[in-house]
Every structure is written in C-alpha cells, then in structure tokens.
Amino acid sequence: MENNSLLKNFTKYVGLNIVGLVSSTIVILVDYIFVAMAMGADGLAAITFGVPVYTIVFAVGMMFGVGGGAKYAEHAAKGEQEQANNFFTVSLKTGCIFAIPLIAAGVFLTRQITGLLGADGHILYMTADYVRVVLLGSPIMLLYFILTSFERNDGSPKIAMIAGVIASAVNILMDFIFIIVLDLGAGGVSGATMVAMSCSLLFLLVYRLRHKANFRFVKTKLAIRKIATVCAIGGPSLLNTLLYSFLMITFNLVLYRLSGNIAVAAFGIITSLAFLVQNFFTGVGQGIQPIASYYYGKKNSDNLRKIALYAIATNVVLAVAVISMVYLFTDNIVAVFNTEQNLELAVLAREGLRIYFAAFLFFGTTIVTIAFLSVTSNPTFSLVVSFLQGGGLVIPIVLITSRLLGVTGVWLAYPISEFILIVTSVIFLVRANRFHRKKFREHSAESND
Numbered sequence: 307m308e309n310n311s312l313l314k315n316f317t318k319y320v321g322l323n324i325v326g327l328v329s330s331t332i333v334i335l336v337d338y339i340f341v342a343m344a345m346g347a348d349g350l351a352a353i354t355f356g357v358p359v360y361t362i363v364f365a366v367g368m369m370f371g372v373g374g375g376a377k378y379a380e381h382a383a384k385g386e387q388e389q390a391n392n393f394f395t396v397s398l399k400t401g402c403i404f405a406i407p408l409i410a411a412g413v414f415l416t417r418q419i420t421g422l423l424g425a426d427g428h429i430l431y432m433t434a435d436y437v438r439v440v441l442l443g444s445p446i447m448l449l450y451f452i453l454t455s456f457e458r459n460d461g462s463p464k465i466a467m468i469a470g471v472i473a474s475a476v477n478i479l480m481d482f483i484f485i486i487v488l489d490l491g492a493g494g495v496s497g498a499t500m501v502a503m504s505c506s507l508l509f510l511l512v513y514r515l516r517h518k519a520n521f522r523f524v525k526t527k528l529a530i531r532k533i534a535t536v537c538a539i540g541g542p543s544l545l546n547t548l549l550y551s552f553l554m555i556t557f558n559l560v561l562y563r564l565s566g567n568i569a570v571a572a573f574g575i576i577t578s579l580a581f582l583v584q585n586f587f588t589g590v591g592q593g594i595q596p597i598a599s600y601y602y603g604k605k606n607s608d609n610l611r612k613i614a615l616y617a618i619a620t621n622v623v624l625a626v627a628v629i630s631m632v633y634l635f636t637d638n639i640v641a642v643f644n645t646e647q648n649l650e651l652a653v654l655a656r657e658g659l660r661i662y663f664a665a666f667l668f669f670g671t672t673i674v675t676i677a678f679l680s681v682t683s684n685p686t687f688s689l690v691v692s693f694l695q696g697g698g699l700v701i702p703i704v705l706i707t708s709r710l711l712g713v714t715g716v717w718l719a720y721p722i723s724e725f726i727l728i729v730t731s732v733i734f735l736v737r738a739n740r741f742h743r744k745k746f747r748e749h750s751a752e753s754n755d
Contacts, residue, residue, distance in 0.1 A: 312597075312613070312616075313616065315597050316593075316594065316613060316617075318463065319458070319463050319596055319597055320589065320590050320593030320594065320620065321593070322464055322466070322467040322593070323458060323467070323589045323590075323592050324586055325467050325470070327586075328582065328586060331581055331582050332474055332582055333478060333481070333498075333499065333502070334357075334581055334582065335582050336478050336481055337353065337481060338353065338574060338575065339642060339643065340481045340485045340495075341485065341495060342642075342644070342645045343485075343645055344485050344489065344491075345492075346646045347567065347568060347648055347651055348428070348567065349491075350570075350571035350575065351425075351429055351567040351571045352429050352432035352436065352492050353436060354571065354574030355424055355425040355429065355433045355570065356420070356425075356436035357577070358423060358554045359436075359437045360496070360499075361551040362547075362551050363444045363447050364447065365544045365551070366408075367401065367450070367451025367452055368455075368540065368544060368547055369543055369544035370398075370400060370401045370448070370451075370452050370536060371456065371540070372455055372592070373397070373536035373543075374393045374398075374452070374455070374540070375397075375455040375456050375595070376459070376540075376599045377390070377535060377536060378391075379600055380600075380602065381393065382460075382520065383599070383600045387520065392526045392532065393535075393536065395526050396532045397452055397456075397536055398449075400536070401449065405445040405448055408444035412439075412441025413442070416434050416438040417430070417434055419437055420434040420437055423437075423555060424555065424558050424559045424562055424570075432491060435491055435492045435493035436492035436496050437496075438493065440496045440499075443496065443500035443503075446507065447500075450473070450503040450506060450507055453469075453510050454470065457469070457510070458593075458595075459595075460520050461596075463596075465510070468509070469509055469510055470506070472505055473502045473505065476501060476505045476506070477501075477502035480498035480502060481498045483498075484498050485498070543676075548696065549695075549696025550696050552697050553696065553697035556697070557573055557716060558570050558573065560704060560705070561573050561716060564708065564712055564713050565713055568650050568654065569654055569713060572655040572658055573658065575640065575643045575644075575651075575655045575658075575659075576662050579632075579639065580662065583666060587621050587625075587674075588673055590617050590670065590673070590677075591673040591674055591676065591678075592677060593617075594614075594616075594617050594674070594678065595677055598610060598613055601613070614674060614735060617678070618670070618671050620670075621669075621670025621673070625669070625670055626667075628666055629666060629667065636656050636660060637656065640652050640655045640656055640659070654713060657713075657717060658713075658717045661717035662720050664721040665723075665725075666724075668721075668724040668725050668727065668728035669724050671728050671731055672724065672727045672730075673695075675691055675731035675735050676691050676695070678735065679735075690730075694723075694726075694730065695723075695724075695727050699723040699726060700722075700723035703719040703722055703723050
C-alpha cells in the first residue's frame with residue numbers, strides 16, 4: 307500500500323469494493339423482479355416482511371468482518387502478523403458460535419418470528435418459507451461476509467470483488483431456476499442466495515489453497531478482550547444494519563396499518579432499489595476502511611483527512627447521479643415490478659421513490675463518518691451516529707409523520723432524519739480530525755525525545 311499514491315489506493319479499494327458489494331446486492335433487486343413475475347404483489351409483500359431477518363444475519367457477519375478486519379489491517383501495518391492472525395481466528399470462531407442460535411431459531415421459531423414481523427394470513431406462510439432458509443443457511447452467510455472482509459484487509463480487494471461477482475451471477479441463475487422454473491416460492495429466493503454464497507466460499511477456499519495468504523487460522527484462545535475489541539470496532543456496522551432491520555419492520559407495520567399489503571409491496575420496491583444504492587455508498591465506506599486502518603497504524607493524520615475528503619466528494623457525485631436517474635425514470639422503474647399493473651401499487655411506489663430517495667443527498671457523508679470513526683479508535687462517536695442512522699432517529703420520526711401525513715409522511719421520514727444526521731456527522735468528523743492531529747503530534751514529540 308505504501309508504494310502507491312493515496313489517490314490510487316483510494317480509487318483501487320473503493321472501486322473494487324463498490325463493484326463487489328453492488329454485485330452482491332443487485333441480486334436483491336433481481337429477487338424482487340422474479341418474485342413480481344411469479345407471485346405478484348403478494349410475493350413482494352411476503353419478501354419485504356422477511357428481509358429484516360436477512361439483514362440481521364448480514365449485520366452479524368459485518369460486525370466480525372469489519373471489526374476483525376480492521377484490527378488485522380492495523381497490526382499487519384505494524385508488522386505484527388501473529389497478532390493480526392489471532393484477530394482473524396477469533397473473528398472466525400466467534401462467528402461460528404453466533405450461527406448456532408440462528409440455526410436453532412430456523413428450526414423451532416420460524417412461524418413465531420414471522421408473526422412478529424407483521425405478516426399474517428397466507429402472506430405469513432410465504433414469508434416463513436423465506437425466513438426459515440435464511441436462518442438455516444446463516445453459517446454460510448456469516449463465513450462469506452467474514453472472509454470477504456479479511457480479503458479486502460489483506461490487500462486483496464480484487465479477490466473480494468470476484469467473490470461477490472460469483473455470488474451474484476450464481477444467485478441470478480438460481481433465482482430463475484428456483485422461482486420461475488421450479489416454482490419454489492419465497493423459500494426459493496433465500497435458497498438461491500445460500501447456493502450462490504456457497505459457490506463463492508468454494509472459490510475463496512480454492513484460491514487460498516493455491517496462493518499463500520497473509521492471514522491464516524492459528525491456535526489461539528477465545529480471549530474475551532479480543533472478542534470485545536472486534537465487537538466494539540465492528541459494532542457500528544452491526545448497529546447500523548441491525549437497526550435498519552427494525553426500521554424496516556416499523557415501516558412495514560405502519561404501512562400495513564395505513565394501506566395494507568399493497569403499501570408494504572410498494573415499500574419492497576423502494577427498499578430493493580434503495581438497498582442497492584446504499585451499497586454504492588457503503589462500498590465507499592468499506593473501501594476506505596483498510597486504507598484508514600493502515601494510515602492510522604502509521605499515525606499519518608494528513609492522509610486520514612484526505613481519505614475522508616475523497617470519500618465525501620465521491621458520495622456527493624454518486625448521490626446526484628442516483629437521484630437524477632430515479633426522477634427521470636420513475637414510471638419505468640415501477641413498471642418493471644408492477645407486473646399485475648396494479649394502479650394503487652403504481653401510485654404508492656411512484657410517490658415513495660421520489661420522496662424517499664431524496665435522503666441520499668445526505669446518506670453518503672454519514673456512512674463515511676461511521677466507517678472512518680469506527681477504524682480510527684473513535685467507537686463512541688461512530689456508535690452514536692450508527693444508532694441514529696440505523697433507526698434511532700427515523701423510527702420516532704416516522705411514527706409522528708405517518709400520523710400527520712399518512713403514507714406520504716412515511717416516505718418523508720427518511721430524508722428528514724438523514725438531513726439531521728449529516729449535521730451531526732460533520733460535527734463528529736471535524737472533532738475526530740482535531741483529535742488525531744493532537745494525538746499524533748504528541749506521539750511524534752515523545753518519539754523525538
């Protein structure tokens with residue numbers, strides 16, 4: 307990393323990470339398109355009720371991947387490879403332990419969980435099929451997210467990207483086979499995801515066997531302190547995604563109360579697109595994480611500041627491009643999902659897309675703040691921003707605005723909360739920059755003495 311310019315490293319890591327993440331999550335969009343073709347509005351509603359469970363498993367995997375990966379990169383930059391490998395081993399072991407209760411929930415509690423998500427009637431059974439496969443396949447998902455994160459932190463963002471592309475390609479193929487050809491319903495959606503991630507893991511295993519990796523599994527105890535460190539650094543990613551799950555549940559319940567399953571289906575269209583777009587911004591945040599960890603280990607405050615500025619500028623350009631596309635092609639986008647030509651669904655989704663997506667003017671800067679602060683030993687700041695963005699702010703706002711403005715108030719809640727958050731994020735980012743400069747100057751003075 308030291309041999310390349312900062313901008314070149316930024317472009318490489320961020321670019322490859324965006325491709326990997328977006329290719330991994332574009333399958334969610336494809337899932338919704340195939341579901342709309344095979345099951346119509348009911349299928350869209352069923353998947354939308356079940357997606358929070360997927361994001362919860364995703365959140366756990368991200369916590370161990372981001373937290374362990376950040377510590378790995380930090381120690382590797384200092385030449386402490388054995389200590390770096392200890393964090394890889396701890397992350398992997400702890401992830402496997404966390405999979406046990408998720409599997410148990412898939413075996414014994416699927417119907418109860420689905421009921422809590424808000425699904426009822428025939429939609430409940432469709433959602434339960436989706437949720438059951440996600441929970442039973444959780445070990446595959448956790449291993450996938452952990453290993454791809456460590457590949458990025460081991461200086462191999464290209465390999466992580468290829469793994470994501472493989473998962474996406476296989477998922478799209480299996481979606482067609484399971485949903486359209488075999489008519490396996492909602493369970494076929496999550497089943498396709500598990501098969502795809504298994505193929506991606508096989509690729510990573512073969513690659514690691516043929517090429518000597520810097521990170522490796524070593525004999526080490528599951529020290530509580532190391533687990534706590536990984537969870538503290540990865541905590542903002544967990545909290546942000548976990549709260550997003552509860553945010554989706556809240557939106558689903560509020561929309562169901564206001565306009566029934568059609569409103570939930572409209573929200574499914576919006577979130578399938580929003581989740582894809584969010585990963586462009588998340589790709590920037592995760593892409594800067596290995597670089598920020600490296601320069602934090604080197605105590606280079608100037609490069610840390612430049613990384614943050616590059617990331618924010620990139621996300622502003624992305625936001626303008628995305629919002630412009632949505633406003634220009636709203637009706638065309640909705641038509642792809644509205645296979646039954648349901649007028650109510652078309653009206654709700656059109657209004658929702660145009661209002662909801664305004665939030666992306668602010669979303670990217672907040673994501674950069676969370677990523678930057680989580681890897682530079684500012685977990686408190688990062689946790690606060692993650693909590694607020696993940697739902698701590700928008701959930702109370704949506705409960706108020708939905709009472710005042712109905713469904714329109716639901717769509718407005720997200721951009722309102724993101725506008726408040728960007729102000730908070732900038733304050734935290736400025737404070738962090740001052741803190742790093744002061745800390746590194748003190749360290750430099752001590753070294754000279």
